Amino acid sequence: MTAQPAREDEAAPQAVSSGVPAHIGPGDRVGLAVAVRGLVKSYSGVPAVRGIDLTIRRGEVFALLGPNGAGKTTTVEILEGYRTRDQGEVSVLGVDPGRQRVKLKSRIGIVLQSTGIDPYLTVRETIAMYADFYPHPRSPDEVIELVGLQDKRDARVRRLSGGQQRRLDVGIALVGRPELLFLDEPTTGFDPSARREAWGVIKNLATLGMTVLLTTHYMDEAQFLADRVAVIAAGRVVAEGAPETLGDPGLAATRIRYRPPAEAAPPGGLTAVPGPDGYVEIMPEDLVEALHQLTGWAIDHRVRLDGLQVIRPSLEEIYLALTDPSSASGRPAPDRGGDQPGGGTA
Numbered sequence: 563m564t565a566q567p568a569r570e571d572e573a574a575p576q577a578v579s580s581g582v583p584a585h586i587g588p589g590d591r592v593g594l595a596v597a598v599r600g601l602v603k604s605y606s607g608v609p610a611v612r613g614i615d616l617t618i619r620r621g622e623v624f625a626l627l628g629p630n631g632a633g634k635t636t637t638v639e640i641l642e643g644y645r646t647r648d649q650g651e652v653s654v655l656g657v658d659p660g661r662q663r664v665k666l667k668s669r670i671g672i673v674l675q676s677t678g679i680d681p682y683l684t685v686r687e688t689i690a691m692y693a694d695f696y697p698h699p700r701s702p703d704e705v706i707e708l709v710g711l712q713d714k715r716d717a718r719v720r721r722l723s724g725g726q727q728r729r730l731d732v733g734i735a736l737v738g739r740p741e742l743l744f745l746d747e748p749t750t751g752f753d754p755s756a757r758r759e760a761w762g763v764i765k766n767l768a769t770l771g772m773t774v775l776l777t778t779h780y781m782d783e784a785q786f787l788a789d790r791v792a793v794i795a796a797g798r799v800v801a802e803g804a805p806e807t808l809g810d811p812g813l814a815a816t817r818i819r820y821r822p823p824a825e826a827a828p829p830g831g832l833t834a835v836p837g838p839d840g841y842v843e844i845m846p847e848d849l850v851e852a853l854h855q856l857t858g859w860a861i862d863h864r865v866r867l868d869g870l871q872v873i874r875p876s877l878e879e880i881y882l883a884l885t886d887p888s889s890a891s892g893r894p895a896p897d898r899g900g901d902q903p904g905g906g907t908a
C-alpha cells in the first residue's frame with residue numbers, strides 16, 4: 563500500500579527515549595532531517611538491525627545501499643513510523659516517529675517497496691483521493707506534471723506499465739507537500755530510460771529543497787542521485803560518505819593499465835600484472851609517483867604505453883568489497899533459520 567497505510571508490525575511497547583539523540587547538539591538540530599543513534603530491531607528474536615547510527619541533513623539526498631535482507635527497509639519503516647523499534651534514539655524532522663507518528667504523517671511522503679493502489683481508479687482520481695488526506699495538498703495536475711504522467715492522466719492504474727505505476731507512487735508521496743520523502747527502491751524493475759526519467763524527477767525534487775532518503779540496489783543510481791550514501795550489511799552501517807569518497811581507499815585500489823610492447827618490462831619498483839586482454843595492470847601505493855616513474859621511463863626509453871589508463875574503483879567495486887561476507891569489512895549474514903521477509907511478528 564502506498565502513502566499512509568496502517569502497517570504496525572507489532573503492538574509491543576518500545577524501550578526508547580524520545581526526541582533528538584543526545585549527541586546532536588542544539589546548533590545541529592535545525593539542519594537535520596533525520597538523526598538516528600543505536601537503532602536496534604529484531605523480528606521474533608532474530609536481529610535485523612543491530613545498532614545503526616545515521617544523520618541526514620535537510621535538503622540532502624541520502625541513499626541506503628546493502629544486500630537483500632541487510633535491514634534497509636526495516637530502518638526506513640522505523641523512520642516512517644510504520645514499524646516499532648526495540649532500542650535506539652530516532653528523530654525525524656524533530657519528531658520521534660515511534661511516539662508521534664500522527665504529527666509526522668502529513669510532513670513526510672512515502673514510496674514503499676511494494677504498493678497496492680486501487681487498479682480501477684484513474685491516475686488523476688488516485689492522486690485526488692490521496693490529496694483529500696492532507697491540509698494543503700498539491701493539485702493533482704501539478705503532481706501529474708511533476709512525475710511526468712500527463713499522457714496517462716485518465717488511464718486506469720491497471721493499464722499503466724511498471725515504471726508508470728512507480729511514478730504514480732512517487733506522485734502520491736508528493737501530494738501532501740512533504741518535507742522529507744522516503745523512496746524504497748524507487749526504480750526497481752524500470753527499463754534504463756524509465757530509470758533515467760525517474761532520476762530526473764528525483765533530482766528535480768532535490769532542487770526544490772526536499773530531503774530524500776532512498777534505498778537502492780543500483781550503484782549508478784546512488785552515484786547520480788545521492789549527496790551521501792551509507793552501506794548497510796547484516797544490520798550495521800559498514801561505510802558512509804559521499805559516493806565518490808566512500809570506503810577505505812585500501813578496499814579497492816586505483817590501477818594503472820596499458821598495453822606494453824612485447825619486450826618491455828616496467829621500470830624497477832613497479833609490478834605489472836598481465837591480464838588476459840593484452841594489458842598489464844599496476845596497483846601503485848602512490849599513484850602520482852608511479853605515473854611519474856612509468857611515463858618518465860617510457861619517454862627516456864622510447865617505449866609506447868598504448869591505451870594508458872588510470873582506473874579508479876567504481877562505487878560498485880567498493881560496495882562489493884564492503885559487503886563481501888568473506889572480507890574483513892563485509893559482515894556475514896547470520897543464519898536466519900526459517901525467518902521469512904514479510905512474515906513473523908505481525
Ligand SMILES: Nc1ncnc2c1ncn2[C@@H]1O[C@H](COP(=O)(O)OP(=O)(O)OP(=O)(O)O)[C@@H](O)[C@H]1O
Nearest residue numbers: 605610630631632633634635636902903904905906
Ligand atoms: N515482517 C517481518 N517479519 C520477520 N522478519 C522480517 C520482517 N521484515 C523483514 N524481516 C527480516 O529482517 C531482515 C531485514 O529485512 P529488510 O526488509 O529490512 O531488508 P532490506 O535491506 O530492505 O532487503 P531488500 O534489499 O531485499 O529489500 C531480513 O532478514 C528479513 O528476512
Ligand SMILES: [Mg+2]
Nearest residue numbers: 634635636675
Ligand atoms: Mg527492502
